[in-house]
Structures are given as C-alpha cells and as structure tokens.
Amino acid sequence: MTNGINTRELILEILLEIEEEGRHSHIAIRNALSKYQFLPRQERAFITRVCEGTLEYRILIDYIIDSYSKVTVDKMKPAIREILRSGVYQIKFMDSVPDSAVCNEAVKLAQRKGFYNLKPFVNGVLRTIAREYKNLELPSREQDLVRFLSVKYSMPENLVNRWLEAYGEEKTEMILAEFLKEKPVTVRCRIHKYPQEEIYRSLTEQGVKVTPAPYLSYAYEISDYNHILALDAFIQGKIQVQDVSSMLVAEVADPKKGDYIIDMCAAPGGKSLHVGDKMGDYGTVDARDVSQQKVDLIEENINRLDSINVQARVMDATVFDVDSELKADIVLADVPCSGYGVIGKKPEIKYRVTPQKQEEIVILQRTILDRAAEYVKPGGVLVFSTCTIAKEENEENMMWFMNNHPFKLESLDPFLPQELHSETTALGYLQLLPGVHKTDGFFIAKFRRK
Ligand SMILES: C[S@@+](CC[C@H](N)C(=O)[O-])C[C@H]1O[C@@H](n2cnc3c(N)ncnc32)[C@H](O)[C@@H]1O
Numbered sequence: 001m002t003n004g005i006n007t008r009e010l011i012l013e014i015l016l017e018i019e020e021e022g023r024h025s026h027i028a029i030r031n032a033l034s035k036y037q038f039l040p041r042q043e044r045a046f047i048t049r050v051c052e053g054t055l056e057y058r059i060l061i062d063y064i065i066d067s068y069s070k071v072t073v074d075k076m077k078p079a080i081r082e083i084l085r086s087g088v089y090q091i092k093f094m095d096s097v098p099d100s101a102v103c104n105e106a107v108k109l110a111q112r113k114g115f116y117n118l119k120p121f122v123n124g125v126l127r128t129i130a131r132e133y134k135n136l137e138l139p140s141r142e143q144d145l146v147r148f149l150s151v152k153y154s155m156p157e158n159l160v161n162r163w164l165e166a167y168g169e170e171k172t173e174m175i176l177a178e179f180l181k182e183k184p185v186t187v188r189c190r191i192h193k194y195p196q197e198e199i200y201r202s203l204t205e206q207g208v209k210v211t212p213a214p215y216l217s218y219a220y221e222i223s224d225y226n227h228i229l230a231l232d233a234f235i236q237g238k239i240q241v242q243d244v245s246s247m248l249v250a251e252v253a254d255p256k257k258g259d260y261i262i263d264m265c266a267a268p269g270g271k272s273l274h275v276g277d278k279m280g281d282y283g284t285v286d287a288r289d290v291s292q293q294k295v296d297l298i299e300e301n302i303n304r305l306d307s308i309n310v311q312a313r314v315m316d317a318t319v320f321d322v323d324s325e326l327k328a329d330i331v332l333a334d335v336p337c338s339g340y341g342v343i344g345k346k347p348e349i350k351y352r353v354t355p356q357k358q359e360e361i362v363i364l365q366r367t368i369l370d371r372a373a374e375y376v377k378p379g380g381v382l383v384f385s386t387c388t389i390a391k392e393e394n395e396e397n398m399m400w401f402m403n404n405h406p407f408k409l410e411s412l413d414p415f416l417p418q419e420l421h422s423e424t425t426a427l428g429y430l431q432l433l434p435g436v437h438k439t440d441g442f443f444i445a446k447f448r449r450k
Pocket residue numbers: 246264265266267268269270271272288289290291294315316317318334335336337387
C-alpha cells in the first residue's frame with residue numbers, strides 16, 4: 001500500500017482491463033501509472049513487471065494452477081483467476097517477494113473484491129503451489145513437442161505449430177525463448193539535427209543507462225529511468241522511441257532531398273519522421289492513417305520533434321486516391337499486421353489472433369498494397385514492411401505483389417549493415433527473427449516500379 005493506493009488491486013484492475021476488455025497491455029499499464037504519477041519508481045516497476053509477467057507466462061501459469069486446483073482456470077471468476085495468476089507469477093518468478101506475503105495479499109484482495117467465501121480457496125491453491133510447484137514436470141518433449149514448447153514458453157499451440165513448420169525446431173525455440181526476455185527501450189537519435197554526444201550526455205546526466213543498439217550507430221538502448229516523458233532529450237525532440245528493425249525501413253527507402261513520400265499507414269509516425277529527418281528540411285512526407293485519433297498521434301510526434309516536412313492527414317489506405325496516382329518517389333506500406341514480431345513487447349498479441357482474423361489481415365494488406373502500387377511514379381520505390389513473422393503476411397504477400405504489379409525487387413544490401421546481408425537481402429527482402437537477429441521480428445521488402 002502506498003499513498004492510499006493498493007498495489008495489488010491496481011495490478012488486478014490492469015489485468016482485468018487487458019483480459020476482459022481487450023485493452024493493449026502497454027496502454028492499460030501506461031494509463032494506470034499516469035493516473036498515479038506520485039507512485040515511487042520501485043512500485044511502478046513492480047506493477048509493470050507483475051502485469052507483463054503474468055501475461056507473458058499465462059499458459060505456463062495456468063498449467064501450474066490447473067495441476068493443483070480442483071477448479072480449472074477456465075471455470076474461475078475473472079477476478080479470482082487474475083488474483084491467482086498474478087500470485088503464481090510472483091511465487092515463481094519474483095524472489096524479492098516472500099511466498100507467504102504473496103498468499104496473504106491475494107487472500108486480502110479476494111476479500112476486498114467481495115469474494116469472502118473464496119478466501120480459503122485462494123489461500124489453499126497458492127500455498128500448495130508455493131510448496132510444490134518446483135516438483136511439477138512439464139509435458140513430455142518426446143511425446144508432444146508442440147505442447148511442451150507451448151507450456152514451457154507460454155505460446156499458444158497453433159502458433160508453435162506454424163513456426164515449427166516455417167522455421168524448424170531450433171529457430172522456433174530461439175524465437176520463443178527471446179520473446180520472454182526483458183527488452184530495453186530503443187531510441188533513434190536525430191543526428192541530422194543534434195550531435196549524438198549531446199544526446200548521450202543529456203540522457204546520462206539524468207541517470208539513464210545508455211548502451212549502443214545493434215546494427216545502427218545512431219540507435220541507443222536506454223534503461224534505468226522512471227518515465228520517458230520526464231527525459232529532456234525526449235521532451236526536446238532529440239530522440240524518438242523506435243525499434244532498430246523499424247529504423248531499417250528508412251535506411252532501405254533511401255530518400256533523397258526533395259522527394260515526395262507517401263506513408264500509407266503512418267501512425268504514430270515513427271517511419272514518416274525518420275524519412276523526413278533523412279531529407280533534412282527538404283521534401284514532403286504525406287503521413288496518412290485511417291482515423292483522426294491515429295492522425296493526432298502522428299501530430300503529437302511532429303510537434304514534439306518540430307518537424308517541418310511531415311504532414312499528417314486522415315486517409316483510408318484501401319480507398320484509391322486519384323490525386324496521388326503515379327506521384328510519389330517513395331511509398332511506405334507499413335501495413336497493419338498480426339504483430340507476432342513484437343510479442344516480446346506486447347504479450348497479449350499471442351492470445352488474440354485467430355485463423356479467421358489472420359485471413360482478414362492478409363486481404364487488408366493486399367488491398368493496401370494494390371493502392372500503394374498505384375501511387376509510385378515510374379522508377380520510384382515501394383517499401384513494404386510488417387512487424388510479424390507470419391509467412392503469409394510477408395514472403396507470400398511479396399510474391400503475390402510481384403505477380404500482380406509491374407515492380408521488381410531491389411537489393412537491400414547497400415543500405416544494411418554487413419552482418420544482415422544474406423541471400424534474401426541481395427534479392428530485396430529481409431525477415432528478421434527475434435533470437436536469431438538482435439531486433440523485434442520484422443519484414444522488409446523493397447520494390448522498384450519498372
Ligand atoms: C504497423 S502500424 C504503423 C506504424 C507506423 N508506420 C510507424 O512506423 O510508426 C499500422 C497502422 O496502420 C493503420 N491502418 C489500419 N488500417 C488502415 C487503413 N485502412 N488505412 C490507413 N491506415 C490504416 C493503423 O491505424 C496503424 O496505425
């Protein structure tokens with residue numbers, strides 16, 4: 001309890017918002033924490049870790065609970081289920097909290113939420129688990145590889161199956177393990193405007209731990225700070241939060257001063273602002289997204305970065321815009337996708353995509369690619385990207401695009417660091433896999449109009 005706020009209750013509220021109302025975890029956590037700005041850093045870190053960890057390890061946690069509880073997780077009331085899940089997460093993964101404290105807090109919370117009768121149940125299940133979980137065996141790897149990987153790495157079986165098929169056992173296990181590792185935040189330094197040493201100094205003077213990010217010299221990984229909104233380098237628009245994989249899009253697009261660039265799906269503006277920066281104060285980036293709410297996010301970033309060559313507007317990328325026909329030097333199609341590449345940062349994604357939704361996503365992506373193709377001027381470039389590792393959204397869409405539009409793939413190698421060069425990058429595309437590469441899962445293909 002701090003300043004009248006009960007930490008466990010806040011955790012329960014956040015988890016219910018994510019599980020019951022379908023809110024994205026990072027948004028639910030951010031909203032809750034910004035309501036209670038006065039919470040000390042340690043408490044904020046605890047709340048964030050328990051919420052993220054409970055979600056990340058949900059399948060393993062449910063396997064543990066179901067092994068010791070008479071009532072299975074799927075039959076429990078949502079609040080009791082989340083109290084138990086977050087309790088098991090703390091017992092299994094957080095040495096800093098004594099098991100007895102976890103049990104006591106969970107029982108008190110159940111009572112406060114009106115489940116007086118269930119106090120003995122919560123107490124019994126958690127105390128048994130605390131005593132015995134170390135003896136519990138995982139499903140047998142030899143008898144059922146998919147189930148084993150699913151429980152060990154908390155990944156739904158259908159996704160494990162698909163990745164085993166696409167990438168084989170070794171890479172799949174690397175990907176699964178990587179998703180569970182904690183990730184630092186990556187930022188792009190706006191070196192065209194501010195010397196990198198000045199940015200480094202500003203961050204470290206505020207106590208931030210700064211380390212070089214992989215692949216790009218102007219990217220840093222930052223940690224050990226309370227709130228990014230309080231960092232001078234952020235407030236002054238000297239840095240932009242962005243994964244290195246996403247920064248590679250602007251590298252590959254290779255804009256020239258004065259280019260006209262259409263970003264079909266731009267919010268919150270990461271790639272638009274990056275290509276804008278690469279053109280100095282020249283050229284125009286026409287940053288579009290489907291709703292005013294999304295465009296507001298782009299505008300917030302344009303204002304913070306004081307960018308003069310990026311303009312945001314509402315435009316549905318599936319609808320043909322006659323005024324854009326054959327006009328753009330570069331079109332960015334960073335299409336909506338299943339997001340499997342960023343499961344490490346947004347763990348709820350793994351529980352949400354169904355086969356039907358997967359098919360709908362591919363149809364939407366192809367519609368946007370059809371429109372994007374129409375806006376590229378002869379000799380111009382289309383960069384297609386996603387933050388997923390699903391083949392149907394990446395390589396299969398790329399092949400489909402080549403068969404249906406007068407474009408050819410173009411090598412990415414001149415724009416990528418040597419260590420990312422491969423047979424496919426020489427052809428014109430790159431599939432980044434978490435654990436195999438040092439970034440989120442991400443796909444980039446570069447096409448030039450014939
Ligand atoms: C992967 S995100 C884009 C990230 C962005 N390019 C960046 O680097 O910050 C995909 C975006 O597609 C947008 N979107 C979804 N459907 C769309 C449509 N029909 N037209 C335009 N944008 C759409 C979503 O609102 C979302 O902002």
